[in-house]
Amino acid sequence: METELPFVVTAAQMRAAEEAAVARGDDWTVLMERAGVGVATAALHHFAPLGGRDVLVLVGPGNNGGDALVAARHLADAGAQVLLYCWRRTQVDANLSACRARHLREVHATDDPDGKLLSAALQTAVLVIDGLLGTGARPPQADLAAIITTVNEVRSQRTDLRVLSIDIPSGVAADDGRVATVAIKADLTVATGLLKRGVLLWPGRGYAGTLVVAPIGLGALDGALTMSTRLTAAxxxxxxxxxxxxxxxxxxxxxxxxxxxxxxxxxxxxxxxxxxxxxxxxxxxxxxxxxxxxxxxxxxxxxxxxxxxxxxxxxxxxxxxxxxxxxxxxxxxxxxxxxxxxxxxxxxxxxxxxxxxxxxxxxxxxxxxxxxxxxxxxxxxxxxxxxxxxxxxxxxxxxxxxxxxxxxxxxxxxxxxxxxxxxxxxxxxxxxxxxxxxxxxxxxxxxxxxxxxxxxxxxxxxxxxxxxxxxxxxxxxxxxxxxxxxxxxxxxxxxxxxxxxxxxxxxxxxxxxxxxxxxxxxxxxxxxxxxxxxxxxxxxxxxxxx
Known part of the structure; x- marks a missing residue:
């Protein structure tokens, strides 16, 4: 496994780092696989045991949702009882197909207009994985805001429920930590590849919980990218x-x-x-x-x-x-x-x-x-x-x-x-x-x-x-x-x-x-x-x- 890179990036810098990795010979699907594996590994490390227990995976339409599907597959392989709750995930790609091949339970938000299925799933889950929005998303509105609000409300009521966000809690602005409407309150945020600036800046920092980085093989970074570093003891x-x-x-x-x-x-x-x-x-x-x-x-x-x-x-x-x-x-x-x-x-x-x-x-x-x-x-x-x-x-x-x-x-x-x-x-x-x-x-x-x-x-x-x-x-x-x-x-x-x-x-x-x-x-x-x-x-x- 590569050494964790100490940099903190904006959304644009992250895209540039990923594009550079692809230009060196990596593939986007490989990067996503590594990200999802890193998320699943972090979940198993921080929230074990998950075998035989309910895990609710919130799947959005973008790459963040793709990372969530990869993590869902690996958690299912580790014995977790995974339920996919998909919001605007209409395309059936390789990652969703792989989950369906494992017969993972699947609910789409369009089939749950009153949120009752989501609320029921939250009552039995021990872990929620937030893969709704990525670094380039707009603030949550309407149905998505309702989903996030429901998750936060149940989390506040159930002391045994934990929430893991992929990259950045959905609703937190990736570059400056703003929360324009609502945002997921996470116990753990797993940054894929590099930490995003918004999880270190307030109020976003207050939504992110513990921060860990899942390496995705970015390797050497372009020196032209003026990235921040996170201050560490080392x-x-x-x-x-x-x-x-x-x-x-x-x-x-x-x-x-x-x-x-x-x-x-x-x-x-x-x-x-x-x-x-x-x-x-x-x-x-x-x-x-x-x-x-x-x-x-x-x-x-x-x-x-x-x-x-x-x-x-x-x-x-x-x-x-x-x-x-x-x-x-x-x-x-x-x-x-x-x-x-x-x-x-x-x-x-x-x-x-x-x-x-x-x-x-x-x-x-x-x-x-x-x-x-x-x-x-x-x-x-x-x-x-x-x-x-x-x-x-x-x-x-x-x-x-x-x-x-x-x-x-x-x-x-x-x-x-x-x-x-x-x-x-x-x-x-x-x-x-x-x-x-x-x-x-x-x-x-x-x-x-x-x-x-x-x-x-x-x-x-x-x-x-x-x-x-x-x-x-x-x-x-x-x-x-x-x-x-x-x-x-x-x-x-x-x-x-x-x-x-x-x-x-x-x-x-x-x-x-x-x-x-x-x-x-x-x-x-x-x-x-x-x-x-x-x-x-x-x-x-x-x-x-x-």
Whole structure:
């Protein structure tokens, strides 16, 4: 059996991969046979024993229905009592003929207008196989919507009934996970050949249940197809920075964190600790003196007090102090809890060359006179930089902000609201993979679009999808920990994209540990911090996270 391919595809990419396999000498019927065998094998593995028990196979008109017929034949050969329930399957092809040769029971939806035969079959079945719609289908309407609704209702009533969907639950959009009308609620989705993007994106992810892939012999894929990958432990393990036994703290890099404000001192603390807990050698917090008086910092964090504007907000005068210190750091993190005061906005825009340089006379940290200088804007030489939270909001306030950032120098970590502001749109399209990929290429930066499913996108078109939904992580400060972790990995020598991918994995693994120990509710961001080193240890040792 071929090794499972790690790619995640759109419907068009899947068609291209199958066509390439046929061009290399495979046959469509062979691919369908392999798919159906894979589905039957998965059913027998996950839902055994099926011998002598009723299995209801829902057969649609397309290739998905063909896969279902192949699976039905093999399950019957394994001893299952199979009933075919066909919706618009009018053509008698080789697969249907093979089922009839085995005298499998067969009902057509046109002969069951009131759905009574379907309801009766659902009362005795232990397994339903959903082969109604494939990746290119339209949303279910009318009679098909009624069939799906009936299946879902009985499934909710019978705890012993299981549902397996082929490729994608019928009714879920293959490319973006939308559910326009109704969709099958599956316990297991068996992707044939490659995972479809829609089963990883919400709300589709909530309909798919457990995900497995049935190899169908696609072999080597066309490098011209820019496919996403699903983030796995094996992929993350390859990205871990080395920890030589003879190292000193300088080997593991220094991180400067520009964060915190009077209202949000804790965000700065969490970001610094996140960088520490993934192994950065030294972490320095640059913030206003008033914030330092409020923040309960780990004793290992060093401090760089910087100039403040009104109400303790970090002000533009801080740029001189930062410029002096930045050359000593391998990574910079800007944004957690920074606030959006005008003084802080001026500082952030100046750091990135997005504001005109202002000449001013200062007494201490207080500007006593200010005139605008119309010389071209300049930037401080920044190390590789993670921009998070208010750093992103302040960037978004400047027209054409991305045109001034040095290319391939930053990791941007927006949640959907921040992404909308960066893009200047009221709503994001449902295909968040495409949103992140297009933004990364246009901005020429690495993008981490956070959510129940997180997408990491590189400027060169690569994307990784992390299927890590966890309600325990829906808590204030969790994003600050993630931003700090990514910065800490950059300081240790990880490339920007690799640090983003590994940071997302470790943050999720720590969240999974917290959920396993504490439950879905009540986890706070600080709970993740001691679990990050454990996640790294487990990843190195190839130990599965809970």
């Amino acid at each position: 992929q993350a393990r390859l990205l871990l920075p080395a920890r030589p036994a003879d190292a000193h703290k300088g080997v593991f890099g220094k991180v400067l964190v520009l964060a915190g404000s009077i209202n949000y001192p804790g965000a700065a603390v969490l970001a610094c600790a996140g960088a520490q807990r993934v192994g950065a050698g030294l972490v320095t917090l640059a913030t206003g003196r008033n914030v330092l008086a409020l923040a309960s910092l780990p004793p290992e964090v060093t401090l760089l007090p910087v100039a403040e504007g009104d109400w303790g907000a970090i002000g533009p005068a801080a740029i001189e102090e930062l410029a002096d210190d930045l050359p000593r750091y391998q990574a910079l993190l800007i944004g957690p809890g920074l606030g959006q005061a005008e003084a802080t906005r001026s500082l952030v825009l100046r750091l990135f060359g997005l504001d005109q340089v202002r000449s001013r006379t200062r007494v201490g940290f207080v500007a006593v006179g200010e005139t605008e200088d119309h010389t071209p804007p300049h930037t401080v030489e920044l190390p590789p930089t993670v921009i998070d939270a208010d750093g992103l909001n302040l960037l978004a306030s400047a027209h054409g902000w991305f045109e001034r950032l040095p290319p391939e120098r930053c990791v941007l970590t927006p949640h959907p609201g921040e992404m909308r502001r960066l893009l200047g749109v009221a709503e994001l399209p449902p295909d968040v993979v495409a949103v992140a990929a297009e933004a990364a290429q246009r901005w020429r930066q690495t993008v981490v679009l956070k959510g129940a499913t997180t997408v990491i996108a590189a400027p060169d078109g690569r994307t990784v999808i992390h299927d890590g939904a966890n309600p325990a992580l829906a808590t204030a400060g969790a994003g600050d920990v993630l931003a700090g972790a990514i910065a800490g990995l950059i300081a240790q020598g990880c490339g920007l994209y690799d640090a983003a991918v590994l940071g997302v994995y470790l943050h999720s693994a720590a969240g999974a540990k917290a959920r396993l120990t504490l439950g879905d509710a009540g986890v706070v961001a600080g709970d993740l911090l001691p679990l990050l080193p454990q996640a790294i240890r487990d990843l190195r040792a190839n130990v599965s996270t809970g």
